[in-house]
Amino acid sequence: MSGSSNLVAMKKIVQQLRFEASINRVKVSQAAADLQQFCMQNALQDPLLTGVSSSTNPFRPQKVCSFL
């Protein structure tokens, strides 16, 4: 009983490996270049990277000083 279910499971594993082996792969140089380009293109729009000035920081409302 367990023998045939092991066989079924093993066939599934082999089928999955066949599928994963068949995909097209892009060169690492291309992949790395694309990641780098994305980072560069979006760097200025990344607030955690550029820093947020207190005048544009929604989490840091400007405190108003008034003379009493």
Place this chain on the structure above:
Amino acid sequence: MGEMEELRKEADNLKDQITEARKVVQDTTLQEAVAGTTLVGRVQLKTRKTLRGHLAKIYAMHWGTDTKLCVSASQDGKLIVWDTLTTNKVNAIPLKSSWVMTCAYAPSGNMVACGGLDNMCSIYNLKGKDGNVKVMRELAAHTGYLSCCRFLSDSEIITSSGDCTCILWDIETGTEKTIFAGHLGDCMSLAVSPDFKMFISGACDFTAKLWDIREATCRQTFSGHESDINAIGFFPNGNAVITGSDDATCKLYDLRADQELITYQDSGIMCGVTSLAPSLSGRLLLAGYDDFNVNIWDMLKAERVGVLAGHDNRVSCIGVSSDGMACCTGSWDSFLKIWN
């Protein structure tokens, strides 16, 4: 040779084929490719808000989409929806089971979901007619704990479980649309691709798997970690995957090259990674660790460029808001902090 033996041989051959195919496209390394790039300057974020209200360990948090609202889950048995700008609690939802391990905010903002040791994913309607937040659906089919959940829309949600599977649910009918089986260990975390066509899962079998949601297939499997993967996320352009593990490292896997590009590790870091989130441009990787800190990594250069030290216990969850403006950390110390 028996059929089983033949199959085992074929499996080994295929594994070797995959290893070879990956080597063939490895014409360089990420490290070499970015050798001419300058390291990001020191990143110093400050705590802008502390969200106080939970009475026990916080296990999960999730930002709403295009909003400054977020939801958090604690083993005090509550889901709290916070307005992070004012620190006000918009909703405080009591849970049937206090053993919650995950929570999620629907992109529409209409619902939140949570689950844990009850093996179920409970969906709550935030916009009910009488203003009360009620359980809308209880999605039950997993035979293990619910480790993570993420909405695709108001009608579909994906869950990952300690039963080693992930499930795509139809929220309306409360039934399973697709079961994603293949992991050999507890599924600990999942993330949906920016185009909502794929999702990735990280498991206690030390691998991460990329799944095609509509085809219901596993497309790729990534190995390399030496222990459980606790956290997983997509690089913002959807072409790479970041994992965080109990082996104290994070790894970046490229989907199109089908391989690991780099490991984020430091001899001084010896504790597990619990959570991770990339910044908007993907240049920064924020990762929460068991040692109560969040380390900020330059994702291209794989060097630490900052630390967020402010919690008095393990950082269990982290998220960057959809406009990239702030990072939220949740901890076993019962507080959430907003940083930028």
